[in-house]
Amino acid sequence: METLKEKIFELYIERLSGNLSAEEEGYVQQMLEQDAAFKAQWLSLEQDAKTLHVKDYLDSINSETALNTIKEGRERNARNRVVMMKKALAAAAVLLIITTGSYVFFFRTATPATKFTAAALQKNKQPVRLLLSHGETVELNKDSSAKTINLHNATLTASNGALQYTSADTMQNTLEVPAGENYKLTLSDGTEVWLNAATQLRFPFHFGVAAREVYVEGEAYFKVAKDAQHPFTVHTTLTSVQVLGTSFNINTYHTGTVQTALVEGSVVTMGKHGEKEALRPGYKADYEAAQGFTTNHFDEEDVLSWRNGVYYYHKMSLTALIEEASRFYGVRFVLDKDKFAGRFVTGLMDRNRLNDFLSDLKTTAHIEYQLSGHEITLK
Template structure:
C-alpha cells in the first residue's frame, strides 16, 4: 500500500464512507503497530519532534519484535501513517502517576453523533432528515429538494425567478449530536456541524447570495463574480466570490473564520473590512476587532473529516466540543479549569472509549451518569 492509497483509506474511514472490508483493513493496520500505547513525549504541540520519536519507536518495534501476521505491510507504510494522520491514533502523553488511583469511566454506551437534521420549509412545514435512504423532500415550480443516500440535501432550481420574484427561505437545523451536508441552488456546498442552523433562500434571486449561520459550517462556494456570496452571523459578515472556508460562530464561544482557498472580506457591524488570504484565521477579540494569524487551515475542518483536534486547549473548550457532538451535559469538580490538552482522536468512538483515551493523559478523570459527564482531577 502506498502513502497515497493509505491517505484515501484513512479519509474514507474517518468520513464514515468506508466499506466493511476497508474498515477491517484499517483496523488491522492499527492493530499491527499497537499505535494506541505509544507515548506522546512532546509537550502539547511539538509535532515534528513527536513524529520523529514515534517513527523511532515504530522502527524499534519492527526491528526487535516479531511482526504480527499481515501480508504486504512494511516500514514505509508505517511512516506514511504518521505523516498522513498527524499521530491521529494517540493522544498526548501516556503515563501512570505513582500512587494515583486508576481512573474509572462508567461503561455507558453513548454513541457518537451522526447525520441528522430538521429542515423547515418556507411554509413552516418541518421535515426530519434521517440517515438512511434516498428521498424526494419537496418539489414545486421553483425548486426540487432531495436527499441522497450519502445524506446530502440538494436544492435544484426549476425557475431562476424562484418564488415568483419573492425570495423564499428554508432553514436547516442540526441538533446536538447531529451534522448534515447541503448543496444550495447555486451549487455551493455546505457542511453543518452539530448544534448549528443555516437560513438560506431556495433560489438566489437577488444581487447577492446571502445565508445566515448560527454555529459552525464549512463552505465551498461556487464562483459568481456578479453575485457575491455572504455569510452573516450576529453582526459579522464574510463576503466571498468563490472560495472554501470554515466559520465557527457558536453563541458561547469565540467567533473565528479560517480560509482554505480563495479570498474573503470580513466585517464586524459597520466597521472597516479586513481581507483574509489562504491559511489565515480571523478571531474576534474583546475590542470587537479581528486578530488575524497564520494557521494550518486544514486543522479548522478536522471535525468535517471525523476528527477531534485539540491544540493546547483548556478542558472547558475540549469538553464543549465533546458535549455538543455526543449530546451530553458536563460538570466540573475540583481544580481542573487550568488543565490543557492537545492531540487528536476519532469523533466516531463511543463516548466512554473517547474519555478513556483522554484519561491516559493523567490530567483528568471522568464519571458518566446517564447523559451527564463529570470532570475530576
C-alpha cells in the first residue's frame, strides 16, 4: 500500500514536471495549510530539488536519452528495471513517459510490487506445447527441474524453459509458445532457437541429407550451427532467409511485414516475388510485399532484449503499446482508444513486472486499470 510519504513524493515530482492536475494542486494546497507533516516533507523535497538542480535536469532530459540511461542501468544489473540516479533524490528510480506531446520524467521511491495481478493471471496462462507429426501433443514445463519424456520416435529433455532431444525422425513437428512466454529449442544440428511469445516453429527432429529448413511465425532468434554442406533456411509466409552459420532475429508479428536483423555472419533474405537482400551485421531488412525490402541499421538492445524478458518501446502510441503488451504479458488489455488517441509513450516492459507496468501507467499517464478474469481494462 502506498504510504503518505510516497504520495507526497509523487505529487511533488508531478508538479515539478508540470503534470499536476488542478484537482491534485488543490489537494496539495489544502494539505500544506492543514497538515504539518505533509508541509515538512514537501519543504524538504523542495530544498533537495533546489540543491540538486532537479528542475534543470528535468527540463533538459528527453525521452531517448532517458531510455538509453535505463538501458545502461540494466546492462550493469539485469535485475534492475530502472537505473539509480545519483544526482536525483536518494534511492529513487526513473521512468520516462510522453503524454500528448509533453515530457514527464518521474522519480519515485522503489517499493515492492504487489503480486495480486500476476498471481491472478498466472493460472490462466497457456503452456508451451509440442505438436508431434503423428498428432500427439506434449506440454513442456518451464521450471528448473529437468524432465525426460520418452516418445516412440524421440527422447525429449525439458528444463528451465529449454528443450533438447535425440531422434532420427525427419517428419515435421511444431513448437507453440503462447502469449506471455518464451522458450529455447536446440535443433539436431546444434542450432539454437529462442522463440518469443505467440510464436510457432515448425521443424523436423532430424534434418534430411539435402538441407536444413524450418518455418516460423512470430519472432525468433537463431544462432545457426555452421555446416557448409547443408545451408540453413528459415521460411516465413512472405520471405525466406538462407544462411550457413550466423546469428539473426526474425519477426513476423505485424501482418504483411517481415523484419530480419543480422547480429553476426551474413544472410540473404528473399521476398515472395524473387527479391533478394544481403545483410551485413548490425543491419536489418524490413520486407513488405508491395514495397520490397528496406534496409536500416538497428539497435541490438532494442531488437534482442525480449530474450531477457524486456521490451523497449519508443514514442509508441498507447493503442499500439497495448497490442504489444497483450502479447508480451499473455493477457488481454482493453483500452478506450478514443480517450487515449494521440498519446505516445517511451519506456520499457519487464515480463516479470506486470504490476510495475500497470502502476507506471497509472502514475504517469493517469490510467486506471481493472482486472476481470484474464482481461485488464485500462480507463
